[in-house]
Amino acid sequence: MLDFSLTDEQQATRDLFREFADKEVRPLAAELDREPRFPAALFRRAGELGFFGMRYPAPEGNGADLLSYLLAVEEIARGSLAVAASCTMQSLMGTFFVQRHARGELRQRLLAPALRGEVIGAICMTEPDSGSDLFSMTTRAVEKDGSWRVTGRKTWVTSAPVADMFTVFARTGERELSIFLLEKGAPGLLVGRDIDKMGVRASPTSEVSFEDAPACLLGTRGAGMESLREILCEIRLMTAALSLGVARAAFEDSLAYSRQRKQFGKPICEFQAVQAHLAEMRTGLEAARALVLWAAWNSMRGAENTEGSQMAKLFASEKAVEICDRACRVLASYGYAAEYPVERYLRDARFTLIGGGTSEILRGNLARGMTR
Numbered sequence: 001m002l003d004f005s006l007t008d009e010q011q012a013t014r015d016l017f018r019e020f021a022d023k024e025v026r027p028l029a030a031e032l033d034r035e036p037r038f039p040a041a042l043f044r045r046a047g048e049l050g051f052f053g054m055r056y057p058a059p060e061g062n063g064a065d066l067l068s069y070l071l072a073v074e075e076i077a078r079g080s081l082a083v084a085a086s087c088t089m090q091s092l093m094g095t096f097f098v099q100r101h102a103r104g105e106l107r108q109r110l111l112a113p114a115l116r117g118e119v120i121g122a123i124c125m126t127e128p129d130s131g132s133d134l135f136s137m138t139t140r141a142v143e144k145d146g147s148w149r150v151t152g153r154k155t156w157v158t159s160a161p162v163a164d165m166f167t168v169f170a171r172t173g174e175r176e177l178s179i180f181l182l183e184k185g186a187p188g189l190l191v192g193r194d195i196d197k198m199g200v201r202a203s204p205t206s207e208v209s210f211e212d213a214p215a216c217l218l219g220t221r222g223a224g225m226e227s228l229r230e231i232l233c234e235i236r237l238m239t240a241a242l243s244l245g246v247a248r249a250a251f252e253d254s255l256a257y258s259r260q261r262k263q264f265g266k267p268i269c270e271f272q273a274v275q276a277h278l279a280e281m282r283t284g285l286e287a288a289r290a291l292v293l294w295a296a297w298n299s300m301r302g303a304e305n306t307e308g309s310q311m312a313k314l315f316a317s318e319k320a321v322e323i324c325d326r327a328c329r330v331l332a333s334y335g336y337a338a339e340y341p342v343e344r345y346l347r348d349a350r351f352t353l354i355g356g357g358t359s360e361i362l363r364g365n366l367a368r369g370m371t372r
């Protein structure tokens with residue numbers, strides 16, 4: 001029998017982060033976007049609520065299940081996709097490789113504080129000339145007198161201006177990528193210009209460069225891609241949950257607006273053309289949620305989930321952009337005004353088309369998997 005019900009624990013997690021989003025995140029979302037400003041206090045608060053340790057086992061983490069994590073992500077993203085982008089970076093990519101590979105003093109000093117939100121992590125993979133094609137990266141690491149040195153230039157690094165630790169992918173040989181950790185203030189590490197961007201503006205992104213910078217190898221030399229594959233499904237499901245959150249905000253706001261806005265003597269929700277938008281939005285949202293739940297369920301029972309997580313991310317992110325666009329149409333001129341949130345939802349939602357693999361890359365992967 002199919003069962004879509006949540007456990008008590010999952011419901012409690014969802015309720016906790018719903019309250020956080022409603023009371024603390026949503027009221028600040030427009031201001032954070034306008035300035036734009038990194039949400040330092042909300043970030044720390046997410047740490048206090050245990051968000052950053054959800055996917056890691058005790059003693060440092062709290063070992064929540066994947067579905068609980070995705071429910072929390074959706075709720076925060078409903079409050080602000082930018083806040084959720086910063087928080088999810090910390091809860092997965094910004095801390096994962098430290099949690100997986102750091103030992104001894106390094107682990108002690110960085111991991112538990114990072115999961116409390118006191119140490120901020122960033123991931124450096126993308127370069128000016130290397131995006132989807134990771135193997136084309138030119139950042140190199142060489143071993144000199146028993147220690148590693150990294151040289152190269154990264155870009156689009158989320159949280160870089162506020163980060164305390166940087167997980168860096170670098171080439172250590174021909175088609176060999178390895179993972180390194182550098183801390184803020186390391187000689188040769190420079191955080192460059194902020195990238196002024198369309199959406200998720202409160203989640204800062206910068207260039208970061210390394211000039212013969214001393215670095216600590218995380219895990220085994222050459223195991224970078226293997227290590228990345230360990231969390232790729234989860235990154236994609238997380239991005240799908242971000243998409244659900246922003247899409248839900250757009251749907252709920254436009255439904256409320258359509259009930260209250262009157263034209264030609266009646267609420268606009270009584271016009272068939274507006275009803276069609278609402279019906280399509282809700283249907284798309286529920287279809288995306290069902291796909292995300294199905295993919296999460298597969299992951300939780302240990303089934304191979306490369307295809308499912310890619311389909312969930314592809315569908316949910318494309319639907320999120322469509323739903324946010326429809327919301328703008330329902331609000332018409334007010335959907336074009338900065339004083340209403342729906343134009344921000346649309347700007348923010350476009351990020352979900354890129355993070356976790358672009359739609360084009362995912363479609364290519366899916367088709368190759370079916371046809372080879």
Ligand SMILES: Cc1cc2nc3c(=O)[nH]c(=O)nc-3n(C[C@H](O)[C@H](O)[C@H](O)COP(=O)(O)OP(=O)(O)OC[C@H]3O[C@@H](n4cnc5c(N)ncnc54)[C@H](O)[C@@H]3O)c2cc1C
Binds near residue numbers: 125130131355
């Ligand atoms: C807000 C934001 C935050 C980010 N944060 C981080 C971060 O913290 N750390 C980090 O390392 N990176 C980060 N990124 C970068 C992100 O991972 C890359 O943008 C992404 O990998 C795509 O690379 P690209 O932008 O260089 O596009 P490209 O790879 O140059 O792609 C350009 C176009 O070509 C298409 N394309 C490319 N290859 C193929 C192919 N084989 N088949 C079909 N189509 C293809 C793409 O779909 C796209 O349409 C962030 C990006 C954004 C927007």
